[in-house]
Amino acid sequence: MRIGTLGNGLMAEALAGQWAREHEVMIGGRDPGRAGELARRIGAQAGTLQEATTFGDVLLLALPAEVAVEAVGELDVPPGRILIDCTNAIDQQNFTLAESAMAERIARAVPHAHVVKAFNLAADAVWRHPPEDLAVPLCGDDPTALAQVGRLVRALGCEPVQAGGVVRAKLLEATAALAIGIWVTGGDARAMFPPLEAAFGSVHPG
Numbered sequence: 001m002r003i004g005t006l007g008n009g010l011m012a013e014a015l016a017g018q019w020a021r022e023h024e025v026m027i028g029g030r031d032p033g034r035a036g037e038l039a040r041r042i043g044a045q046a047g048t049l050q051e052a053t054t055f056g057d058v059l060l061l062a063l064p065a066e067v068a069v070e071a072v073g074e075l076d077v078p079p080g081r082i083l084i085d086c087t088n089a090i091d092q093q094n095f096t097l098a099e100s101a102m103a104e105r106i107a108r109a110v111p112h113a114h115v116v117k118a119f120n121l122a123a124d125a126v127w128r129h130p131p132e133d134l135a136v137p138l139c140g141d142d143p144t145a146l147a148q149v150g151r152l153v154r155a156l157g158c159e160p161v162q163a164g165g166v167v168r169a170k171l172l173e174a175t176a177a178l179a180i181g182i183w184v185t186g187g188d189a190r191a192m193f194p195p196l197e198a199a200f201g202s203v204h205p206g
Helices: 010-019 031-044 048-055 067-075 104-108 124-129 144-153 166-184
Strands: 001-008 024-028 045-046 058-062 080-085 114-117 135-140 159-162
Touching: 001 010, 001 048, 001 124, 010 024, 010 031, 010 058, 010 124, 010 144, 024 031, 024 048, 031 045, 058 114, 058 144, 080 104, 080 144, 104 114, 104 166, 114 144, 114 166, 135 144, 135 166, 144 159
Parallel strands: 001 024, 001 058, 024 045, 058 080, 080 114, 135 159
Antiparallel strands: 114 135
16 A cells, blocks of 8 residues: 655654555655655655655645645645545644534545545554554545555554544544543543443443
């Protein structure tokens, strides 16, 4: 698989650094020096954002949320490319969403690409050494794209979870804002959810 990153920051390093062990990777960046430095660290190629877009069968959109939509809209994205959106537009003052539907905006900006929302529920440090069998929700409309992103999830030792179409990606984005707000106050967001067998009240005490 050929993977191009749109961005050369922490999320690009964490995810592409793992994928570069098994796949061809090109780090694309607005700053050629930074892109080249990251590429050397992880054993990848370096290029511009457009070069990475042309190179990759799968693209990881890992630019800051405030510039991501405009930046991807300016690129010549070949039809049929799989575009993984891991962005979160979160207001860090009160942990609400500064933008409520990033993945949908991205999908409108590149309607000929297959957008999959993924990897937005954890920070870069988690993806460098993810817990075994960590569930990774995926939102996307194209079955082939979802299957390909699922392969990349499993390459990290994680488990893909189908979470619906791109229209439901806004729920993942809101979940990220909710969870981060809980975590920063010392709470455990995982404790909010019952195990699967009890999710619909099918398990009774006693």
